[in-house]
Amino acid sequence: MAAEHLEKLRWLPGVEVAAVCDLHPTLPRAVADRFAVPAAYTDYGAMLAEVRPLAVHVLTPPQSHRALVLGALEAGAHVVVEKPIVPTWDEYVELREAAALAGRMLVENYNYRFMSVVLDAIALLGDGAVGRPVTLDVAMSIGIADPAGPYADRDHPHFAHDLPGGALQNFASHPASLAVAALGGFDGVRAWRRRVSPHALGDDELRAVLSGPGVGATLTLTSSARPSAFTLRIRGTEGTLDVDVYNRLLARGSTGDGLAKLTDGLRRAAHEVASTATLAARFATGRHDYFEGLGTLLRRFYAAVADGGANPPLAVAEMNATNRLVHDLFDPANQL
């Protein structure tokens, strides 16, 4: 993800990347050359002391986040940290308290939560487009059993396998952040996970049933479903919203009877045609950006930095609820 952060930062007005840091002896210099960054460090403490950054992006494996985030907060920096922010709920609480004490922003990167199509869907929900939300289904394909991918590499196991929830936990923030953004927190979670593919090094499928005040939801992470997709469907008392996150497509459906069903069908058909044209146009005009949401998040984050951190791009309560949900998904007490 470091390359994606640096790519986005290149284009943010008023933001200067002052330094990069990595334990590897030659990587920081190579990355600094590639992205025209003036300084490269292998010593994190020295970087913080000498550069005194306004903000730090923590993009290392999650097992190292706690110490790096605490170091950045102590140095007076606001922090953007890759998901999952830390392996456990207790560590998350510690970081949240440290950020509050330091008076600095601590923002976890929920890239998809900030994609324009998701922001549009959340706005529509707020405007009552589906009436009162009743159910939500969020499902995400993940490539953790791909024999040629990094998660199934037996010779050089990915750091995600050491998380309490294994490689699944590395992705759980994505569907969890969408579910929480749409419906708020959940007070009941039942989950089960299993290993489906023989190529997977651990569990590669997670299914969960969530309950909240007046709503229910399902959450699926799977390495088996093809083609790769990330979808969110919300049914309400007056309509539905279907979000194709990867392709950034949004469809609305009504729950009308009689002729309304016919017009709804026609509207869906027109939507399919328009969606195909939209995808082709985005491809040809360079607007098919998989990391569009990261750009939006960082733009808002740095606007908040310029403002002293008073209005973070992600509300603390929402980030708390998302991390609580991720914790609950893998809590042995909640497993079926």
Add this chain to the structure above:
Amino acid sequence: MKALVTGATGFLGRHLVAELLGRGDDVTALVRPGTDPPPQLAAAVRLVRTDLRSPGAELDEAVAAADVIYHLAASLAGSWRAMFEANVAGTEHLARAIERAAWKGRLVHVSTFSVYALNQLRRGGVVDEATPLEPRPGDRDDYAWTKVLQERVVRAIEREGGPQLVVVRPGTVYGAERQFQHRIGRQIGGRAVLLLGGRNLMPLTYVENTASLVAECGRHPAAAGRVFNAVDPEPITQWRYLRAWLRAQDRAVAVLPFPLALLWLISTGLAVAQRRSGGAVRPVALLRSYVMGPTLRPLRYAPSQAQDVLGWRAPVDLQEALARTFGRASELGSAQGAGSPVAQSVKP
């Protein structure tokens, strides 16, 4: 001669091992623990099970015992971090093992044409061993970037009085196991090919020829300290290679020609749009002029200097190479296709 081969189970690696065995070498193959090598390879060589990204003490022992190291291990795909670990960190680990052993043998490093500054050449320019290296590898792609960094690692240990270094830079390596080439275009669902241009020459090197050159570089006294391109002496156009590929397909494949001029126009326009939009426009790799430039630019490819310096000759000619790659039915014969001229080899 005792040869240590990294990347021995890869496309070129398997052919190199066969070539070395044919020359009577005693071959040790470095194989990742999770890789199942082909039975014939496992039976013919000594296997050392370790991963260059996180090697064990086996690597030091294997290095110390070798007369020649052929370093082929590389990743062609994946995230930039994964490619960095495989191509750069892996090579650094090999370099550290060489230093620990104070090893002074010959290191044959297999690089790539991607390290050349192909975007900086004029149209019709000649690529040879004197072509400057890519000044902006990070703007090309992760493979080019990591292979440039990888060459710096092996150059550094040579400068520090380490092994005799020979660098081999292959063009587009092809063979029966790797038939379709991105320099032609892109496959669309197995039923169609988007042909990017068609008239450009391809820097092809048949895999057995590449293996022969790499093996020669491991033993020829005059190779020490040199760079050699691996490119076959009879360059052919994209279109002609595609025709051979099409004949080998067991079902009809549509060819959708895409004019290079139009691709240039689109990619140049998108580059301007990216600057003006503050990054909101982000073209896919296929539509980035600096990424696609080496494929789109009409270039010529000089024969390998190994011909003059080492007296080496590619053992397999074009007709035979295509036949071994695509089967006898796809032999080019008399170059019947209009618009598929056979180019002459170039002397710079």
